[in-house]
Amino acid sequence: xxxxxxxxxxxxxxxxxxxxxxxxxxxxxxxxxxxxxxxxxxxxxxxxxxxxxxxxxxxxxxxxxxxxxxxxxxxxxxxxxxxxxxxxxxxxxxxxxxxxxxxxxxxxxxxxxxxxxxxxxxxxxxxxxxxxxxxxxxxxx
Numbered sequence: 001x002x003x004x005x006x007x008x009x010x011x012x013x014x015x016x017x018x019x020x021x022x023x024x025x026x027x028x029x030x031x032x033x034x035x036x037x038x039x040x041x042x043x044x045x046x047x048x049x050x051x052x053x054x055x056x057x058x059x060x061x062x063x064x065x066x067x068x069x070x071x072x073x074x075x076x077x078x079x080x081x082x083x084x085x086x087x088x089x090x091x092x093x094x095x096x097x098x099x100x101x102x103x104x105x106x107x108x109x110x111x112x113x114x115x116x117x118x119x120x121x122x123x124x125x126x127x128x129x130x131x132x133x134x135x136x137x138x139x140x141x
Contacts, residue, residue, distance in 0.1 A: 011037040013055070013085040019063035030056040051092075054099070058092040068113075073120040082125045090128040094119045 011033040035052035061070035077087035098116035
């Protein structure tokens with residue numbers, strides 16, 4: 001029998017994890033799978049483990065289905081022409097920025113998810129691709 005490319009033995013942002021298998025994993029195992037994928041791809045960054053944690057969190061939110069608007073955002077972005085990899089990385093960037101704002105913002109919102117969800121709603125392929133100027137390339141994923 002051929003191996004399921006979406007099995008919990010690895011991670012591939014082009015396919016995404018099997019939701020049920022992903023949710024059965026401990027958070028650390030999810031992060032390890034994303035981190036291992038980045039090493040296989042040869043992608044290195046000073047904050048690689050932090051990025052792996054953020055990407056694993058975004059994938060977990062997607063795996064939870066309609067519990068949060070993240071899965072719908074991923075589907076919408078892909079329908080609008082983004083690859084799954086590009087869409088999940090755009091979502092991860094919004095998650096990271098929203099998390100940063102929660103830690104370092106001047107005021108705490110009454111619903112900490114509201115700004116994140118609002119940014120996801122505004123996110124489009126065009127807004128993602130034009131988000132960074134010529135001096136700052138798109139994040140390497």
